[in-house]
Amino acid sequence: MQVWDGISDARLTFSASEIGLERPQEGMARLTENLNLQRGLLRHLEKLPEVQLIDKTKVQSIIRDTEERGGWPLVHLDNGRVLRARLLVGADGFNSPVRSYAQISSFGWSYDTQGIVATMVHPPRGAFQGPNTTCYQRFLPTGPIAFLPLSPTVSSLVWSTRPHIASALTASDPDVFASMINAAFRLPELSLRYLYNRIIEAQANGTPLTHAEIQQEILWREQSHSIDHNSAYASAVIQPNADVGVPAADSESLPPLVTSLQPGTVATFPLRFNHTDSYIGEGQGSRTVLVGDAAHTVHPLAGQGLNLGIADVECLARCIDDALQKGGDVGSYTALLPYAQERYLENHTLMSAIDKLHKLYTSTLEPVVWARSVGVEVLNEFDSIKAALMMTAGARDHKLNNAAAGWNMAAKGVEGLAAGVNAAKLLSGGIGGMIGMGL
Numbered sequence: 451m452q453v454w455d456g457i458s459d460a461r462l463t464f465s466a467s468e469i470g471l472e473r474p475q476e477g478m479a480r481l482t483e484n485l486n487l488q489r490g491l492l493r494h495l496e497k498l499p500e501v502q503l504i505d506k507t508k509v510q511s512i513i514r515d516t517e518e519r520g521g522w523p524l525v526h527l528d529n530g531r532v533l534r535a536r537l538l539v540g541a542d543g544f545n546s547p548v549r550s551y552a553q554i555s556s557f558g559w560s561y562d563t564q565g566i567v568a569t570m571v572h573p574p575r576g577a578f579q580g581p582n583t584t585c586y587q588r589f590l591p592t593g594p595i596a597f598l599p600l601s602p603t604v605s606s607l608v609w610s611t612r613p614h615i616a617s618a619l620t621a622s623d624p625d626v627f628a629s630m631i632n633a634a635f636r637l638p639e640l641s642l643r644y645l646y647n648r649i650i651e652a653q654a655n656g657t658p659l660t661h662a663e664i665q666q667e668i669l670w671r672e673q674s675h676s677i678d679h680n681s682a683y684a685s686a687v688i689q690p691n692a693d694v695g696v697p698a699a700d701s702e703s704l705p706p707l708v709t710s711l712q713p714g715t716v717a718t719f720p721l722r723f724n725h726t727d728s729y730i731g732e733g734q735g736s737r738t739v740l741v742g743d744a745a746h747t748v749h750p751l752a753g754q755g756l757n758l759g760i761a762d763v764e765c766l767a768r769c770i771d772d773a774l775q776k777g778g779d780v781g782s783y784t785a786l787l788p789y790a791q792e793r794y795l796e797n798h799t800l801m802s803a804i805d806k807l808h809k810l811y812t813s814t815l816e817p818v819v820w821a822r823s824v825g826v827e828v829l830n831e832f833d834s835i836k837a838a839l840m841m842t843a844g845a846r847d848h849k850l851n852n853a854a855a856g857w858n859m860a861a862k863g864v865e866g867l868a869a870g871v872n873a874a875k876l877l878s879g880g881i882g883g884m885i886g887m888g889l
């Protein structure tokens with residue numbers, strides 16, 4: 451995994467070999483498409499006779515059963531069926547109808563940012579390069595752009611950016627968008643801003659830029675920054691057979707050049723932070739519990755949203771099992787309380803850390819950029835912190851109970867180091883003084 455600052459280029463590199471995995475060849479994490487995960491889970495459910503799947507059906511409304519004691523939720527489906535639930539699990543996403551029924555309030559904010567996702571096609575890495583198993587993420591002031599490898603020639607894009615830029619990029623010709631993805635990993639921020647404006651202006655004038663025009667614009671920007679056309683930082687002229695022969699010296703620092711996007715894979719989502727005040731419904735909303743995005747929504751910069759939901763489900767399943775073993779009522783508050791106790795703080799710590807990293811990286815203030823960059827470079831030297839971070843970013847074979855710890859440590863580490871470095875700079879003047887102070 452390689453993560454770097456879009457302004458200063460300060461870089462953090464993580465490698466599976468650094469955390470002492472039992473089977474390092476298997477890597478520190480797996481990237482899997484949500485669709486495949488869902489397909490696998492559905493196939494498994496079909497094999498369980500005690501599970502009844504009701505597909506292609508919407509929950510129309512949920513009301514409280516007032517006739518029976520205990521106030522069980524009655525779930526009205528759009529096929530006319532009504533289900534009476536001892537326990538209703540709200541795994542129904544950000545706009546959760548279960549959360550509305552249970553009247554569980556939440557707090558949060560919009561990031562004024564859209565997440566663009568797409569599936570990218572690119573040539574395989576050359577014979578003298580490593581395989582396509584490195585994630586790349588560049589923190590631009592408008593939001594991070596991430597390249598997530600899926601196969602030797604296909605990778606996934608998650609690009610968070612301002613809504614007007616996201617609209618312009620996704621309305622562009624797919625080849626123009628692919629060129630902009632390459633540029634966003636390579637060009638300095640100033641040039642990217644120029645290119646966004648060119649695309650937006652051209653669209654407003656009714657003459658959207660063609661692929662040849664954007665490549666020409668990128669070429670000019672590369673020339674103005676003295677980027678050698680043989681460098682991995684050059685994307686305007688794609689060299690024929692670039693994957694053959696000895697690669698550019700800096701080729702491992704950047705993802706492969708994207709040549710096209712798979713049709714129909716581009717989508718955008720508004721990004722926000724949201725956390726409910728509680729995971730368990732009480733009073734009129736009793737016998738309900740929330741998991742996943744119904745309970746919490748987080749910025750995708752750390753790719754942790756679904757992972758948090760899966761951890762919720764694992765914990766809730768354990769609590770339900772415990773209650774059943776003891777002959778308890780699975781819908782009761784006492785049976786569900788251990789779930790909320792275990793997950794709420796854990797989720798909140800990680801969500802706050804991710805939010806903190808987002809805020810730290812959208813700043814363009816010179817002292818903040820300087821300080822966070824030195825912070826990152828110092829952090830890059832601490833193998834133990836990096837190992838903890840990698841484990842919580844998805845590494846397998848680990849026994850870390852508190853999954854939030856690594857991210858929290860990273861956010862606090864970068865922020866704290868940044869503050870410390872800045873103070874040292876003020877006190878003792880420059881790098882020499884910092885070294886003198888033992889930083």
Ligand SMILES: Cc1cc2nc3c(=O)[nH]c(=O)nc-3n(C[C@H](O)[C@H](O)[C@H](O)COP(=O)(O)OP(=O)(O)OC[C@H]3O[C@@H](n4cnc5c(N)ncnc54)[C@H](O)[C@@H]3O)c2cc1C
Pocket residue numbers: 507508509510541542543544546547565566567608719741742743744750752753754755756757758759
């Ligand atoms: C751009 C972007 C990139 C992301 N990248 C990552 C990543 O790399 N890794 C990661 O771990 N997470 C990532 N996430 C987060 C992840 O996508 C979400 O956290 C996850 O999908 C939430 O799962 P969920 O099942 O809780 O909710 P959802 O995926 O929203 O599913 C809710 C389901 O409930 C159904 N539903 C809702 N209302 C009703 C109703 N009335 N009747 C019937 N069904 C209903 C919906 O149809 C839906 O199927 C990303 C998110 C975004 C926006």
